[in-house]
Amino acid sequence: MAETFTITDLKLRLQERQHKMTPQRQTVLQIFLDHPGEHLSAEDVHGLLRDKRSEIGLATVYRSLELLSELGILQKIEFGDGCSRYEVNTLDPTQHHHHHLICTKCGKVIEFEEDLLDDLERDIKTKTGFSVQDHQVKFFGLCKECQAAGEN
Ligand SMILES: [Zn+2]
Ligand SMILES: [Zn+2]
Ligand SMILES: [Zn+2]
CATH class of the missing domain: 1.10.10.10 (Winged helix-like DNA-binding domain superfamily/Winged helix DNA-binding domain)
Structure with missing residues (x-):
């Protein structure tokens, strides 16, 4: 962490x-x-x-x-x-924010530490000249437990 x-x-x-x-x-x-x-x-x-x-x-x-x-x-x-x-917040201002996985059933929020958006950020820079400093990415879906509960 x-x-x-x-x-x-x-x-x-x-x-x-x-x-x-x-x-x-x-x-x-x-x-x-x-x-x-x-x-x-x-x-x-x-x-x-x-x-x-x-x-x-x-x-x-x-x-x-x-x-x-x-x-x-x-x-x-x-x-x-x-x-x-x-x-x-993290101390390093150059470090981009982690992503959040949000379960729409139980409301649990899971952190996903890897950024993985470097390609997209580069693409944005090339196409628009915009320099991405940070982001707040949220993925909505079902957590493992809620998926398992749904199968019963
Ligand atoms: Zn990033
Ligand atoms: Zn859930
Ligand atoms: Zn978080």
């Missing part, structure tokens, strides 16, 4: 933008660091915080998620169910 942002990176980014490191912001990011590879909504984060007996309210969670996305630490993703989810 690619290296992701840490609490120290968060401190630096906040300082650069003249924002303060608050315990709430740190706690929200820590939730993501504790759940690598997961795509969490504001409600998910709020639920996990409650499990840890944290007093942080949902509105603060929303604000922290927005700020962390603006700072480029979190990536906001829409999976088509009307609910924004977030994941921690």
